[in-house]
Amino acid sequence: xxxxxxxxxxxxxxxxxxxxxxxxxxxxxxxxxxxxxxxxxxxxxxxxxxxxxxxxxxxxxxxxxxxxxxxxxxxxxxxxxxxxxxxxxxxxxxxxxxxxxxxxxxxxxxxxxxxxxxxxxxxxxxxxxxxxxxxxxxxxxxxxxxxxxxxxxxxxxxxxxxxxxxxxxxxxxxxxxxxxxxxxxxxxxxxxxxxxxxxxxxxxxxxxxxxxxxxxxxxxxxxxxxxxxxxxxxxxxxxxxxxxxxxxxxxxxxxxxxxxxxxxxxxxxxxxxxxxxxxxxxxxxxxxxxxxxxxxxxxxxxxxxxxxxxxxxxxxxx
Amino acid sequence: xxxxxxxxxxxxxxxxxxxxxxxxxxxxxxxxxxxxxxxxxxxxxxxxxxxxxxxxxxxxxxxxxxxxxxxxxxxxxxxxxxxxxxxxxxxxxxxxxxxxxxxxxxxxxxxxxxxxxxxxxxxxxxxxxxxxxxxxxxxxxxxxxxxxxxxxxxxxxxxxxxxxxxxxxxxxxxxxxxxxxxxxxxxxxxxxxxxxxxxxxxxxxxxxxxxxxxxxxxxxxxxxxxxxxxxxxxxxxxxxxxxxxxxxxxxxxxxxxxxxxxxxxxxxxxxxxxx
Numbered sequence: 001x002x003x004x005x006x007x008x009x010x011x012x013x014x015x016x017x018x019x020x021x022x023x024x025x026x027x028x029x030x031x032x033x034x035x036x037x038x039x040x041x042x043x044x045x046x047x048x049x050x051x052x053x054x055x056x057x058x059x060x061x062x063x064x065x066x067x068x069x070x071x072x073x074x075x076x077x078x079x080x081x082x083x084x085x086x087x088x089x090x091x092x093x094x095x096x097x098x099x100x101x102x103x104x105x106x107x108x109x110x111x112x113x114x115x116x117x118x119x120x121x122x123x124x125x126x127x128x129x130x131x132x133x134x135x136x137x138x139x140x141x142x143x144x145x146x147x148x149x150x151x152x153x154x155x156x157x158x159x160x161x162x163x164x165x166x167x168x169x170x171x172x173x174x175x176x177x178x179x180x181x182x183x184x185x186x187x188x189x190x191x192x193x194x195x196x197x198x199x200x201x202x203x204x205x206x207x208x209x210x211x212x213x214x215x216x217x218x219x220x221x222x223x224x225x226x227x228x229x230x231x232x233x234x235x236x237x238x239x240x241x242x243x244x245x246x247x248x249x250x251x252x253x254x255x256x257x258x259x260x261x262x263x264x265x266x267x268x269x270x271x272x273x274x275x276x277x278x279x280x281x282x283x284x285x286x287x288x289x290x291x292x293x294x295x296x297x298x299x300x301x302x303x304x305x306x307x308x309x310x311x312x313x314x315x316x317x318x
Numbered sequence: 319x320x321x322x323x324x325x326x327x328x329x330x331x332x333x334x335x336x337x338x339x340x341x342x343x344x345x346x347x348x349x350x351x352x353x354x355x356x357x358x359x360x361x362x363x364x365x366x367x368x369x370x371x372x373x374x375x376x377x378x379x380x381x382x383x384x385x386x387x388x389x390x391x392x393x394x395x396x397x398x399x400x401x402x403x404x405x406x407x408x409x410x411x412x413x414x415x416x417x418x419x420x421x422x423x424x425x426x427x428x429x430x431x432x433x434x435x436x437x438x439x440x441x442x443x444x445x446x447x448x449x450x451x452x453x454x455x456x457x458x459x460x461x462x463x464x465x466x467x468x469x470x471x472x473x474x475x476x477x478x479x480x481x482x483x484x485x486x487x488x489x490x491x492x493x494x495x496x497x498x499x500x501x502x503x504x505x506x507x508x509x510x511x512x513x514x515x516x517x518x519x520x521x522x523x524x525x526x527x528x529x530x531x532x533x534x535x536x537x538x539x540x541x542x543x544x545x546x547x548x549x550x551x552x553x554x555x556x557x558x559x560x561x562x563x564x565x566x567x568x569x570x571x572x573x574x575x576x577x578x579x580x581x582x583x584x585x586x587x588x589x590x591x592x593x
Contacts, residue, residue: 034495034496035415035417037495037497038411038415038496041411041496042407042408042411042423045427045471046423048464048467049426049427049464052442052461052465053430053433053438055441056437056441056442056445057433057437057438059440059441060438060440060441063440117337120330120337121334123330125334131337133576133579134338134342135337136575136579136583136586137572137576138341138344140521140525140571140572140575140582141525141568142525142526142543142567142568142571143525143543144525144527144543144546144547144564145543145564145565146344147547147550148348148546148550148560148561148563148564149344149345149348149564150344151550152347152364153344153347158361158364159364162361162362162364166365193340193341193344197341198586201587202586205587250434253434254436256436256528257527257528257543260527260547277436277439278439278531278532281439281440282532290439293436294436294437294438294439294440295437297436297437298434298437301434304432305432305433309428309432313421313425
C-alpha cells in the first residue's frame with residue numbers, strides 16, 4: 001500500500017514501474033532512496049533491541065544450562081541440572097506459590113478498584129480532576145518509596161493495626177507481611193495502591209469512548225443503571241479488561257522493588273521470584289541458578305504477552 | 319425522586335472521598351513523619367500531626383542521600399532527553415516510512431518492552447563489563463536509553479500516525495527528503511509528544527531501582543532509590559530518616575506530575591499500547 005502511494009507521487013519509482021525492470025530489482029525497489037535511509041537510521045535501534053533484549057534472553061537460557069555457580073565463569077554444559085535444582089528448591093517453590101497469591105491479590109485489586117474508581121469518576125463529578133490526580137499520583141512514585149511507606153503502614157505493632165485499634169476495629173488487625181503463608185498478599189496491597197490508578201485511567205478512557213447514544217438507547221429500553229453496566233458497559237470494556245489483565249499479570253511476574261524494601265518476611269512468606277533471582281545471582285554468585293529463575297520469569301511473561309501482541313497485530317491488520 | 323438522586327450523589331462523593339483518603343494515606347504518613355522532631359517520633363504517635371514544622375528527619379536523611387540525588391539527576395536528565403530523541407526518529411520511521419517487515423519489527427520491540435528485566439540481567443552485566451561501562455554513570459544512561467527504545471518509539475509512532483500522509487506527500491513534492499520531512503514537518507509539531515515522552519522517561523528512569531542497583535554497585539554512584547533502600551535497611555529504628563529519604567526521592571516526580579499531569583495522563587494511555 002505504501003509503495004503504491006509512493007509510486008503515484010514521486011517520479012523515480014513511477015519510472016521503475018514502467019520500465020520492465022528485472023524481478024530482483026523490483027523486489028528491492030522499496031529499499032531505495034529515502035526508504036533505504038529510513039531503514040538505515042532505524043537499524044541501530046533494531047540492533048540494540050536484538051542484542052540487548054533478544055540475544056540476552058537466549059544467553060540467559062544458555063547460562064541456565066551450564067555449570068557457572070561460582071565467581072569464575074564455567075561454561076561446562078550440565079543440561080537441565082540447574083532447572084532440577086531450582087524446581088526442588090524450597091525458597092523457589094515458596095516463590096511460585098507467592099507468585100500465584102500475589103497475582104491473585106494484585107490483579108483483582110487493580111482491576112476491581114480501577115473499574116469502580118473509573119465508573120465513579122465518570123458520573124460527572126465536581127472536582128473530577130482532583131480525584132483523578134489523587135488516584136493516579138501513586139503511579140508517579142517509585143516502588144522503593146511505596147515500599148518504605150507501606151512497610152510502616154503494615155508493621156504489626158504500628159501503622160494500620162494501630163489505627164484499627166484506636167477506632168475499635170481490632171478484628172481488622174493483621175500480621176500483614178509477617179505472615180509466613182500469606183505475607184505476599186500484604187505486598188500486593190502496596191503494589192495495587194501504586195498501580196490501580198493506572199488501571200483506572202485505562203477504564204476511564206474507555207468509558208469516555210462509549211457514546212452517550214448507547215446509554216440513552218439502553219435507558220429508553222427500560223434498562224436500569226445496574227443492567228446498563230452489566231449488559232452494555234462491561235461487555236464493551238472487555239478489550240480494556242484484557243489489557244489490564246496482561247499489564248497487571250506482567251507486573252505480578254516482575255515485582256521486585258516493594259519486596260526488596262519490605263523484606264522476605266517470615267519463612268519467605270513475602271518473597272518474590274525476582275528478589276530470589278537477584279540474591280542468588282549477585283549475592284550468592286550462583287549465576288546459572290539465577291539465570292534459571294530468569295528463564296522461568298521470561299517463559300511466564302511470554303505466555304501472557306505473546307497472545308496479547310498477536311491479537312493486537314491481527315487487530316491492526318484488519 | 320430528587321431526594322433519592324441527591325442521596326445517590328452524596329453517596330458517590332462519600333465513597334470517592336474515602337478512596338481519596340486511602341490513596342493519600344501513605345503520603346500523609348511520609349510527610350508528617352518527615353516534619354516531626356526526633357522526640358516526636360514514636361510508634362504510638364505515628365498518626366499524629368507534628369507539633370510544628372521541623373526538619374529533623376530531612377536534616378538527617380539529606381546528607382546521606384544528597385550525592386545520590388545528584389547522581390539521579392545526572393543519569394535521568396540526559397537519558398530522558400537522548401531516549402526521547404531516539405524515540406522521535408524511530409516513531410517517525412514506524413509511522414511514515416513503513417517498509418516490509420516494519421510492523422513485525424515494531425511488535426518485536428513491544429514484546430521486548432514487556433519482558434521482565436531479570437531475564438537479561440546477567441548478560442547485561444557481562445556485556446557492560448566487556449564494554450568497560452559497568453559501574454559507570456555512562457553505562458546506566460546507555461542502558462536506560464536502550465530499554466527506552468520500545469516505549470518511546472510506541473509513543474511517537476501513535477503521535478505521528480495522526481499527521482496526515484497528504485502533508486508528508488506534499489513535503490516530498492516540495493523536494494524534502496527523509497530528514498527534511500522530519501526536521502521541517504514533524505519536529506515543529508511534535509512538542510506535545512516530546513513533553514509526554516520526556517515526562518514518562520523522566521519518571522521511569524528516576525524511579526528505577528533495579529538497573530541502578532545492578533549496574534552501579536558502588537554506593538557513591540548509586541541513584542536515589544538505591545540509596546533510600548539502603549537507608550531503609552540500615553536505619554531500621556529511626557524511621558523518620560528512611561521516610562524523609564523516601565520523601566526526598568519522591569519529590570521530583572511528584573512535582574513533575576502535579577505540574578504537568580495532563581502530559582503524564584497521556585503517557586499513561588499511550589504506554590498501555592492500546593492508546
